[in-house]
Amino acid sequence: MLEKMQGIVIKTQDYGETHKIVTLFSNKWGKIAAIARGAKKPKSRMAAVTQPFINGEFFIYVNSGLSTIQQGEVLDSNRWIREDIIKTAYASYVAELTDKLTDSRLPDLNLYNQLQGTLNWIGEQDDMDVPIMMYELKLFARAGITPVLDKCVLCGEETGPFAFSIAEGGFLCEQCQYNDRQTFPLSLKQTQLLRLFAGVELERVGTISVKDENKQWLRKLIDAYYDAHGGYYLKSKRFLRQMDQLR
Secondary structure (H helix, E strand, C coil): CEEEEEEEEEEEEEECCCEEEEEEEECCCEEEEEEECCCCCCCCHHHHHCCCCCEEEEEEECCCCCEEEEEEEEEECCHHHHCCHHHHHHHHHHHHHHHHHCCECCCCHHHHHHHHHHHHHHHHCCCCHHHHHHHHHHHHHHHCCCCECCCCCCCCCCCCCEEEECCCCEEEECCCHHHCCCCEECCHHHHHHHHHHHHCCHHHHHHCCCCHHHHHHHHHHHHHHHHHHCCCCCHHHHHHHHHHHHC
């Protein structure tokens, strides 16, 4: 059946000499892969709309096997991302993480909107840390690996102070912290920020003030959590870490 949908290109793969397999995260079907015939030809109408990070409107013939893109129109080229190597690196990470942590053809309009908003933020702003961490935590929830942030993961205590346990997958209260000698200590502010990042939409990011030391600490925590629970190697993450070492 022929379906009209908006989608963001999160992955492309060459297919034969002239075609591409394009993976979109769409507003209607969630993640969906489709062949774009002739997209590798420079003069093809498909060439522009199948570039990474393009937000477009697509007509896709959806079937039980590999679907086919019949037509596409660029809604937002996100060219500010593609013209900046740093922004491209962060957007590539967001796109690859989305591809790895979402199942095909499971609609999630909210996640689509959050992905679109995160890419827009990357394109328009220089400080990208907080929106990306917010998006990561929402992806973790979609993938079923969200950490426990509302109470102690072992005893259920809801009153802090807490530390964060990578091994246990969430907060540990003072009485339970002896179960993990490698917890991440958390200040009250860091505890509040983690909960805020996981619970609020990207539209709230402009109201969130985060000190650099808290950003760095939470970035380290989320990275360690994904390494332990994510299950997928990310080429884009390795590149980001290499860039950080050069700064």
